[in-house]
Amino acid sequence: MxxxxxxxxxxxxxxxxxxxxxxxxxxxxxxxxxxxxxxxxxxxxxxxxxxxxxxxxxxxxxxxxxxxxxxxxxxxxxxxxxxxxxxxxxxxxxxxxxxxxxxxxxxxxxxxxxxxxxxxxxxxxxxPLGAFGLFAFSGMADHDQARVDLCERHAGHFPDDDWWFLTYRGWSHAENGAVAQGRALAERGFALRRENANGVHAVSHALYEAGAGEEAERLIAGWLPGYGRSGPLHGHIAWHAALGALERGDTERALAIYGEHVQPSVSAGMPINLVTDSASFLWRLQAYGHAVPQGLWQAAASYAAAAFPKAGSAFVDPHMAILQAAGADHDGVERRAAALEALVEAGTMAAGPVVPALCRGALAFANGNHAGCARILEPLAGEVVRIGGSGAQREMFEDMLLLALMRSGEAAKARALLDRRLHRRPSPRDAAWRARLAA
Known part of the structure; x- marks a missing residue:
């Protein structure tokens, strides 16, 4: 048989x-x-x-x-x-x-x-699926649509109770803007197999895109204790909860989650997540007007330098530049950007010139050169998607441009960017920034 x-x-x-x-x-x-x-x-x-x-x-x-x-x-x-x-x-x-x-x-x-x-x-x-799949890291500008197309092409081969397919089909739709449809599919998949970190992750992303951060926090708080720390997504799923707490202004809660679950010294997650989650959480914390506790930048930077000693990852390198810039390693950022430009010139960096530009934009922002940061990032705003990852992860670079515009006196451009974001994902942070611009 x-x-x-x-x-x-x-x-x-x-x-x-x-x-x-x-x-x-x-x-x-x-x-x-x-x-x-x-x-x-x-x-x-x-x-x-x-x-x-x-x-x-x-x-x-x-x-x-x-x-x-x-x-x-x-x-x-x-x-x-x-x-x-x-x-x-x-x-x-x-x-x-x-x-x-x-x-x-x-x-x-x-x-x-x-x-x-x-x-x-x-x-x-x-x-090809997922935030770190072959589509996401292909350098394509339309990889969100490509994932949906692939799932829909083969949907007829899967029964309605295939938890894996529902999870990835749902995540793909939510990332591509069909948030309600994606959420419904992901929640069906998660209900069929709750011992599924990819399932709770997909639902968390859909909730983020729907502007339902507090609901995502509650979901994660109830589910995460049953997922062992050896699980590869333990720290990353906690990162989603930390972002939700940070976005609604509960900095103490956000830092507690980061310290207990996310930072490299406590997480057994994948190196790509450990570096990018740490860099993006700390950057957001500081950019939103809060002090980063002493030692956190240095600890994240030390881990990252050992995990990714060479330039060459379109998604990781801009996060590495953020860590280097936070530590005032300006020459390190310039060397990284130059190495990335050489890869672009050689045709081996599929995401193209947006990658070194993000590194230089991060350095300008860290140096308080907000006008310079905006000049670098604004022409390439539509190209950031090429680095891969998810919308939640890439949104940090949009925040960087938005804050650079606000701080350099470009209020009209900042309001226009906020208007576009409102149609995609409502958030309490954007409402606060809109009120600041109106004052």
Whole structure:
């Protein structure tokens, strides 16, 4: 009898135990839940000739930023699948290998082609999706729409109770502006599997885009205690709650959440989240008129310097520049921007010139050169989306431009920016800034 994965696709393993552990491990991986590593290791032990288990293990390593281990695992899977794999499994492993090797354009093309043939192979369908997926980091200006298009193209292949597909379909719609539709889909997916960090994350994003920050805080406060600190999204989900508290003016609560769950010294999250969440929270705290407690900037900067020693990540580098600028490392920001410009010139920075511009804009803002910051950021405001991430994460750079305009006397431009934001996402912070401009 054929052994199947959770969505009915055949597995080439000869072991019922390996198939069982694989299904469990993939469920845990897809829900960002602790235990995926142990389940997948058990699948590998039960059948060393089953290539999808080490391939999934490689994907888990890559998500955690453990790239040496990811490359070793995918190399093992590649050798196994050549001897003991089906056509689907060979394509599955080859696509994951491209992504892990950093060959992102090829990986995106391979993932889309694989999805045409096997749309329910969700480890591959998921590669282009999400805030850090292949679409988001492709440099495309319309990656929000591309995710929606991909989900809708394959929606007919999924039943109405597939919690994973509902989660990512909902997140994609909410990010693309269909907030009510996205929220409804994400909430359905989360209701089907509450032990799902990606589910609560998707709902939190939808609530943020709806301007329902306090509702998101309540959701996270009730859910987070049941999610172990070893969960890869523990700190990032707490970051969402900290943003909500900060936005409604409860600085004490926001700092308490940051100190307990988000800062690098207490979180076991993914390095990309640890750096960007810390930088963006501290920047917002200071930009909104509050003092950053002593040592927090330095601690975040020290972790970031070790985690990302070289320029080359369109999403991370502007956050690195914020940390460097906060520490008065002006030369460091300039070196980073120059390195990024060289990558743009070489054609290896897909997001293009917006990345070094954001670094220089962050430095100008930190130096109090608000007119200079506005001159840098305003022409590229529509290009920030190219760095990837989510709307909630990128909004910081819009805040930077808005505050630069306000502080340099460009009230009319600031009001126009606030008007555009009002149609997208209402917030108490924007209301306060509007009142300040009207005074």
């Amino acid at each position: 054929a052994r199947l994965d959770r969505r009915g696709l055949p597995l080439s393993t000869t072991s019922d135990l390996a198939a069982e552990h694989y299904r469990e491990g993939v469920d845990l991986l897809l829900s960002a839940w602790p235990g995926a590593d142990a389940a997948l290791d058990a699948a590998i032990a039960a059948d060393p000739d089953f290539a999808l288990a080490p391939a999934a293990r490689a994907r888990l390593h890559a998500i955690r930023g453990e790239m040496d281990a990811a490359r070793a695992r995918i190399a093992a899977a590649t050798g196994i699948v050549a001897r003991h794999g089906t056509e689907r499994e060979r394509s599955h492993v080859a696509t994951l290998a491209l992504a892990i090797q950093g060959r992102s354009p090829e990986a995106l093309r391979a993932a889309l082609a694989h999805a045409e043939a096997w749309p329910r192979d969700v480890l591959i369908l998921g590669l």
